Amino acid sequence: xxxxxxxxxxxxxxxxxxxxxxxxxxxxxxxxxxxxxxxxxxxxxxxxxxxxxxxxxxxxxxxxxxxxxxxxxxxxxxxxxxxxxxxxxxxxxxxxxxxxxxxxxxxxxxxxxxxxxxxxxxxxxxxxxxxxxxxxxxxxxxxxxxxxxxxxxxxxxxxxxxxxxxxxxxxxxxxxxxxxxxxxxxxxxxxxxxxxxxxxxxxxxxxxxxxxxxxxxxxxxxxxxxxxxxxxxxxxxxxxxxxxxxxxxxxxxxxxxxxxxxxxxxxxxxxxxxxxxxxxxxxxxxxxxxxxxxxxxxxxxxxxxxxxxxxxxxxxxxxxxxxxxxxxxxxxxxxxxxxxxxxxxxxxxxxxxxxxxxxxxxxxxxxxxxxxxxxxxxxxxxxxxxxxxxxxxxxxxxxxxxxx
Ligand code: LLP
Numbered sequence: 001x002x003x004x005x006x007x008x009x010x011x012x013x014x015x016x017x018x019x020x021x022x023x024x025x026x027x028x029x030x031x032x033x034x035x036x037x038x039x040x041x042x043x044x045x046x047x048x049x050x051x052x053x054x055x056x057x058x059x060x061x062x063x064x065x066x067x068x069x070x071x072x073x074x075x076x077x078x079x080x081x082x083x084x085x086x087x088x089x090x091x092x093x094x095x096x097x098x099x100x101x102x103x104x105x106x107x108x109x110x111x112x113x114x115x116x117x118x119x120x121x122x123x124x125x126x127x128x129x130x131x132x133x134x135x136x137x138x139x140x141x142x143x144x145x146x147x148x149x150x151x152x153x154x155x156x157x158x159x160x161x162x163x164x165x166x167x168x169x170x171x172x173x174x175x176x177x178x179x180x181x182x183x184x185x186x187x188x189x190x191x192x193x194x195x196x197x198x199x200x201x202x203x204x205x206x207x208x209x210x211x212x213x214x215x216x217x218x219x220x221x222x223x224x225x226x227x228x229x230x231x232x233x234x235x236x237x238x239x240x241x242x243x244x245x246x247x248x249x250x251x252x253x254x255x256x257x258x259x260x261x262x263x264x265x266x267x268x269x270x271x272x273x274x275x276x277x278x279x280x281x282x283x284x285x286x287x288x289x290x291x292x293x294x295x296x297x298x299x300x301x302x303x304x305x306x307x308x309x310x311x312x313x314x315x316x317x318x319x320x321x322x323x324x325x326x327x328x329x330x331x332x333x334x335x336x337x338x339x340x341x342x343x344x345x346x347x348x349x350x351x352x353x354x355x356x357x358x359x360x361x362x363x364x365x366x367x368x369x370x371x372x373x374x375x376x377x378x379x380x381x382x383x384x385x386x387x388x389x390x391x392x393x394x395x396x397x398x399x400x401x402x403x404x
Pocket of ligand 1: 058100367
């Protein structure tokens with residue numbers, strides 16, 4: 001995304017023209033960025049040769065999943081719906097891992113029937129349930145156990161998952177007793193240790209700690225894990241201030257960790273693959289003078305992008321046409337929904353905006369559309385992807401008639 005003569009462009013196309021042609025709110029993805037992100041991760045982890053399983057929850061668009069599949073990535077899924085979609089996109093079952101604390105009998109059976117690579121179990125009850133199903137089917141099923149390493153990911157508390165107070169995984173003691181239990185199981189084959197400590201992690205330190213904890217537990221367990229699934233969580237530069245997660249450093253740490261181990265690494269990245277590939281283009285309906293700030297009332301709302309309302313997450317907001325004016329009051333960018341949390345950002349200094357202008361909300365590719373809803377009976381936005389010189393509609397705008 002760059003400005004050309006003060007006009008925002010994405011892969012050479014004028015964004016304002018796209019907004020006028022396709023109307024707003026509009027999710028616009030760049031295939032070029034997606035390609036770049038995947039190559040970047042692949043290159044940085046080349047020495048490790050991991051299996052990269054895209055976290056489908058971050059973006060469930062089937063056209064995007066199909067593009068991701070072409071790079072030979074696998075998938076990390078957390079529901080039967082995501083599993084079905086990953087398979088429909090052509091992702092090989094032998095490259096799919098299934099995470100989540102509440103897999104139902106139906107979901108486990110489906111996963112077993114499709115012969116996916118691993119079911120990563122998160123509790124003793126779940127392991128017993130998988131074992132029961134496997135016994136009935138007279139099969140030996142490959143599973144992983146998700147460890148809760150009690151490591152602080154130092155990220156937004158709502159998206160932290162690796163501390164002992166979180167519902168995810170099992171603690172060290174339970175982990176070790178489950179390993180002993182599984183050594184004797186006739187129907188389960190313990191192949192993997194999995195972890196995922198949180199999301200939007202920008203610093204390497206939590207990962208280093210996590211690797212130390214895993215290392216210690218593997219030694220104590222006296223078990224050879226064919227796979228070590230390190231989850232996702234690698235953060236992106238939402239504030240555009242070059243605060244990037246250092247993939248090289250993480251890769252070196254993992255290489256050290258892997259010495260004397262014969263395990264294959266699995267990653268489950270979502271955000272770092274799809275996060276910065278998209279913008280949400282929205283139009284200003286009204287500008288309303290407020291007491292200490294002015295409200296920029298947009299045609300997009302928390303139903304299209306809930307991250308700011310849900311986690312106080314910050315997304316950069318930029319104009320489609322730059323000028324040199326400056327406001328004297330802060331702008332609060334809000335949607336039309338009847339909730340005070342329906343707000344994208346408050347910005348102290350912005351260029352002067354007018355009604356009917358367009359703006360773009362940046363880095364919405366991950367957990368944007370996948371967390372969208374029909375709250376207030378608002379149809380979901382259109383999604384397009386720029387690929388080379390082509391503009392592809394990758395998801396139609398929902399019609400009001402579909403919501404009646
Ligand atoms: N693996 C597991 C087991 C996960 O729970 C997650 C994310 C991932 C992988 C992918 O993490 P990523 O690489 O995308 O950070 N809705 C929140 C994020 C929730 C993340 C949930 N789990 C947000 O918008 O920030």
